[in-house]
Amino acid sequence: MAAAVTSKRPHVLAVPLPAQGHVKPLMSLCRHIAKHGIKVTFVNAQSIHDKLVSASPQDDSDSNIVMTTVPDGLTPEDDPNNPFTLFETLPKSMPQTLKDLIERINSSDPNERVTCVLADLSFSWIFDVAEKTGAEPVGFSPPSAACLAMLFHNFKLFEQGDLDSNGSVKNGDVISLSDDIPSWRKDELSWSGHVHGDSKAGKLFFELVQGYKDATKAKWWLCNTCYELEPAAAELLPNAFPIGPLNLLNSNNSTSTNFYSEDSSCLSWLDTKPFGTVVYVSFGSSAFFSQQQLDELALGLELSGRPFLWVVRPDLAIGSPIVYPDGFLERVSGVGKIVEWAPQNRVLSHPSTACFLSHCGWNSTMEGTSSGVPFLCWSYFSDQYHNERYICDVWENGLKIEVDEEGTRSRHEIKKKINMVFSDNKFKENAVKLKELCGKSIGEGGSSYKNLEKFIGHLRR
Structure with missing residues (x-):
């Protein structure tokens, strides 16, 4: 009698940037992926996980999603109450802790090895971990397609000498990518609006932007937008796949992904x-x-x-x-x-x-x-x-x-x-x-719908 054949199952390991506006849309995407029978392991820094559990203690109803954590990587000198501290600590500690986590998962069940690491493009250094563990790197971009296009344009400005080492614009007051995309004033770049004059926060944001240099290691950049809202910006990004608005994917899901308790x-x-x-x-x-x-x-x-x-x-x-x-x-x-x-x-x-x-x-x-x-x-x-x-x-x-x-x-x-x-x-x-x-974009036959179908089909290949 022939032995039963155990089929291998796609397994996505998702890693958001540790911020509310990044965790929430990535979880919406992961819930959609899990609906298709694909296993998802969602990885948060410990302190972020604690906030989610405190704000919404119920378990996620989807058995295909596993919530897990890695240490924050804080030292005694770090301020745990500063929301930007994790942007500094995780790039130092997470490469090893994430690699260890993936290796534990892979050894525990060879039929559910991590096949894809879906990481925020701001943390694209995670793609090195994916490659070392044999998983495919895929990027996730929560902001607009225009913002993403501008982040890549900044590297060109830096090479041309139009940005200094701190990210300050040296030449001109306005930056434009296209006649069909609103321009940016020099004080409107992603890192230039320092929070309450906090130059350290601005420097951290600029360092996050530098991480986008590794984004090209991923052939897929999944973006929380739809083509119809931003056609000119989407055309500038050949690797971008608009799949949003992601909030429409889970509009009936009562399970929260907030850092604060909702008052219904x-x-x-x-x-x-x-x-x-x-x-x-x-x-x-x-x-x-x-x-x-x-x-x-x-x-x-x-x-x-x-x-x-x-x-x-x-x-x-x-x-x-x-x-x-x-x-x-x-x-x-x-x-x-x-x-x-x-x-x-x-x-x-x-x-x-x-x-x-x-x-x-x-x-x-x-x-x-x-x-x-x-x-x-x-x-x-x-x-x-x-x-x-x-x-x-x-x-x-x-x-x-x-x-x-x-x-x-x-x-x-x-x-x-x-x-x-x-x-x-x-x-x-x-x-x-x-x-x-x-609604048409995310609905059956729409542009975002087709991109999501294409990606899920790719995961199952």
């Missing part, structure tokens, strides 16, 4: 508000504000007289607890709702949500755009400035909230722009068109 009470609150009336305000996981700016925002929302849902993280104020203007909470108790974190996809798709006052991180940009919600843009740092240009200048589904001479967004400017986005129907009309475009 805001959904029942939204149920009590009329159709298309609520201003949703959220600045993601990395923005911080002075007390003065928080006061202006609070008073601007109040002056607008419109219902608002405002996400206020406990650490949103720089170096201090959250304090609201005198009497503010009492005055807005009937029209405003404040939560520490919200189930954003569900909020944006709620019929009562009228517009999204956002920092324009790419995940939020994709989530709002694919939900057909107009934007009020309040960029904070990194690629957010360029995402704002897409929204205001190319897609025309939103307005920018301008800063005054002192660098503050005043309550009167906030009220003015809220009223403008409500009073001009073109923003909603354009937003609805973009929603339809995104």
